[in-house]
Amino acid sequence: MANHTVTAVDSDIGRLRGLISEMGGLAEDAIQKSIASLMQHDLDLARAVVAGDARIDALEADVDRLAVRIIALRAPMADDLRDVIAALKIAGVIERIGDYAKNIARRVDGMEFRGKIEPLILVPAMADIARSMVHDVLDAYAARDKELAIEVIRRDDQVDNFYDSIFRNLVAHMMENPATISSAANLLFVARNLERIGDHATNVAEMVHYAATGDYLQDRLAGQKSA
Amino acid sequence: MTTIEETALVALLDMPSLLIEADKVVFANRAATALLGAHIVGQDVRLALRQPDAMALINARDGGHAKVKGISVSGSLWDMACHVLSGGRRLVLLQDLSIQASVARAHADFVANASHELRTPLAAILGYVETLEDAKAGDDPATRARFLGIIRREAQRMQSLVEDLMSLSRIEAVKHDRPETVIDLAALVREAAGETQASITLEMKTAAPNVAVQGDRGQIAQVLRNLIDNAVKYGDPTKPVSVILEATPDTGWASVSVHDEGEGIAPEHLPRLTERFYRADASRSRAVGGTGLGLSIVKHIIERHRGFFDISSRVGEGTTASIMLPTVQG
Numbered sequence: 024m025a026n027h028t029v030t031a032v033d034s035d036i037g038r039l040r041g042l043i044s045e046m047g048g049l050a051e052d053a054i055q056k057s058i059a060s061l062m063q064h065d066l067d068l069a070r071a072v073v074a075g076d077a078r079i080d081a082l083e084a085d086v087d088r089l090a091v092r093i094i095a096l097r098a099p100m101a102d103d104l105r106d107v108i109a110a111l112k113i114a115g116v117i118e119r120i121g122d123y124a125k126n127i128a129r130r131v132d133g134m135e136f137r138g139k140i141e142p143l144i145l146v147p148a149m150a151d152i153a154r155s156m157v158h159d160v161l162d163a164y165a166a167r168d169k170e171l172a173i174e175v176i177r178r179d180d181q182v183d184n185f186y187d188s189i190f191r192n193l194v195a196h197m198m199e200n201p202a203t204i205s206s207a208a209n210l211l212f213v214a215r216n217l218e219r220i221g222d223h224a225t226n227v228a229e230m231v232h233y234a235a236t237g238d239y240l241q242d243r244l245a246g247q248k249s250a
Numbered sequence: 251m252t253t254i255e256e257t258a259l260v261a262l263l264d265m266p267s268l269l270i271e272a273d274k275v276v277f278a279n280r281a282a283t284a285l286l287g288a289h290i291v292g293q294d295v296r297l298a299l300r301q302p303d304a305m306a307l308i309n310a311r312d313g314g315h316a317k318v319k320g321i322s323v324s325g326s327l328w329d330m331a332c333h334v335l336s337g338g339r340r341l342v343l344l345q346d347l348s349i350q351a352s353v354a355r356a357h358a359d360f361v362a363n364a365s366h367e368l369r370t371p372l373a374a375i376l377g378y379v380e381t382l383e384d385a386k387a388g389d390d391p392a393t394r395a396r397f398l399g400i401i402r403r404e405a406q407r408m409q410s411l412v413e414d415l416m417s418l419s420r421i422e423a424v425k426h427d428r429p430e431t432v433i434d435l436a437a438l439v440r441e442a443a444g445e446t447q448a449s450i451t452l453e454m455k456t457a458a459p460n461v462a463v464q465g466d467r468g469q470i471a472q473v474l475r476n477l478i479d480n481a482v483k484y485g486d487p488t489k490p491v492s493v494i495l496e497a498t499p500d501t502g503w504a505s506v507s508v509h510d511e512g513e514g515i516a517p518e519h520l521p522r523l524t525e526r527f528y529r530a531d532a533s534r535s536r537a538v539g540g541t542g543l544g545l546s547i548v549k550h551i552i553e554r555h556r557g558f559f560d561i562s563s564r565v566g567e568g569t570t571a572s573i574m575l576p577t578v579q580g
């Protein structure tokens with residue numbers, strides 16, 4: 024009987040983790056497609072990204088339901104409980120990542136195609152780092168790999184630096200070329216959303232680390248930085 | 251067939267292969283655990299394959315095939331096959347298309363376009379030679395000089411075409427190994443700007459005099475030459491071409507932008523410029539001796555260096571072609 028309970032919890036948690044990974048796969052795909060739609064000014068692709076976000080939201084609801092069921096019916100303990108809590112939090116964060124990708128796709132229509140905005144080249148490079156953080160943190164989640172999670176957190180500085188650089192470039196550009204202000208403002212918004220995606224990938228990495236080890240990383244890394 | 255027999259067979263396959271039952275990975279062969287990690291066995295299949303296209307195939311009632319991007323490494327391309335076995339188990343087979351796909355495409359392109367591109371100057375050369383053989387035209391010194399000039403120009407075009415094609419195939423051959431030597435991008439930019447006859451304004455927005463990147467010196471020089479060459483060829487000869495090198499150490503990237511104030515390129519051409527032989531203005535490009543391979547060489551080299559290439563333009567105002575390369579820290 025006791026044995027039976029253990030397997031039931033295990034298989035429920037397995038499904039829960041599968042749902043998270045599925046959500047993550049969709050979010051990763053949405054980021055990649057939103058940037059592709061921006062660079063190629065592909066309005067159909069941009070619309071598909073916006074429409075696809077509903078699926079991520081639906082999966083988040085599935086995660087919530089399953090997590091509540093596990094807590095209510097299986098009364099998980101220790102590691103299992105940590106897994107469930109981490110899944111709940113991660114689902115919320117991935118849902119936000121999906122929203123940022125959707126926001127980017129929504130701006131494509133308002134942007135002039137390849138206007139003479141120099142920092143446009145910076146955007147795919149920045150997007151690539153943000154996307155790779157999401158990719159790697161999902162790998163870390165699947166493998167319960169705390170080292171990879173820490174590595175993802177370290178990469179966030181690079182995204183932030185990119186944001187600063189794009190910001191400075193765009194502001195300078197706006198002052199010199201008032202005619203392109205609205206495109207430049209849209210691009211700044213895109214960069215801002217990428218920067219948020221990087222932050223959220225970091226949040227997921229912290230939860231992955233928490234689920235794997237039981238301690239919160241924030242305090243530890245924060246301590247390291249100030250030292 | 252029993253699961254034990256299936257497992258034994260799947261273990262023998264060279265390609266990454268998974269057995270799935272009730273949404274769980276029940277067996278993964280060695281190639282699959284090498285690709286996806288040993289942790290996938292016993293887990294929900296979505297933890298092994300989360301790409302939306304892969305998931306759709308696994309859930310398809312009758313199995314089938316799909317092309318899936320970004321399994322394990324982003325940018326990779328896979329052919330995924332899903333077979334439905336007895337008892338509802340599923341066998342998933344993965345085949346790496348990243349290398350094959352590009353080779354197949356390169357081959358098709360080459361045959362279709364290269365023969366056309368080579369045949370045009372060849373036909374012109376043959377035509378003029380035949381005319382010269384006719385005493386009526388061949389004996390007149392003015393006509394002969396003019397025809398010989400044309401023959402020389404067409405032959406030179408063929409020569410540069412063949413050189414470009416060879417250089418493209420050399421780049422393709424090594425495109426999966428990133429160069430390991432460290433070179434100074436700033437020096438290369440200065441050299442490339444100094445090589446041309448046209449007037450160039452050079453701007454170095456860098457903190458240090460050197461910008462270290464991991465790269466192949468000859469290939470990066472070729473990229474810079476191609477971009478500057480385009481700006482000079484298609485730009486406004488009365489206005490200088492500007493070359494800007496920018497390295498912001500805190501982002502870990504350096505960029506080079508080449509800007510001209512020529513006629514620009516209409517937006518519908520922009521996404522296709524890096525295709526082999528694609529020209530925005532074919533007659534103009536031919537007139538200036540272009541083969542339409544320059545930017546596709548640029549794109550391949552930059553990809554090999556894990557960088558980015560982008561070209562933006564406005565009709566009537568000008569064009570900016572930019573590359574970005576990761577810098578070496580420290």
Ligand SMILES: Nc1ncnc2c1ncn2[C@@H]1O[C@H](COP(=O)(O)OP(=O)(O)OP(=O)(O)O)[C@@H](O)[C@H]1O
Pocket residue numbers: 414476480481484485510512513514515523528529530531532535536539540541542543544545546569
């Ligand atoms: N700076 C530019 N301004 C306007 N058009 C350009 C510019 N750069 C490239 N193009 C267009 O893009 C096309 C492709 O460029 P690419 O460098 O690949 O080929 P090419 O210059 O025709 O030949 P090649 O470089 O192989 O001698 C050109 O034919 C031209 O129409």
Ligand SMILES: [Mg+2]
Pocket residue numbers: 476479480540544545
């Ligand atoms: Mg060229």
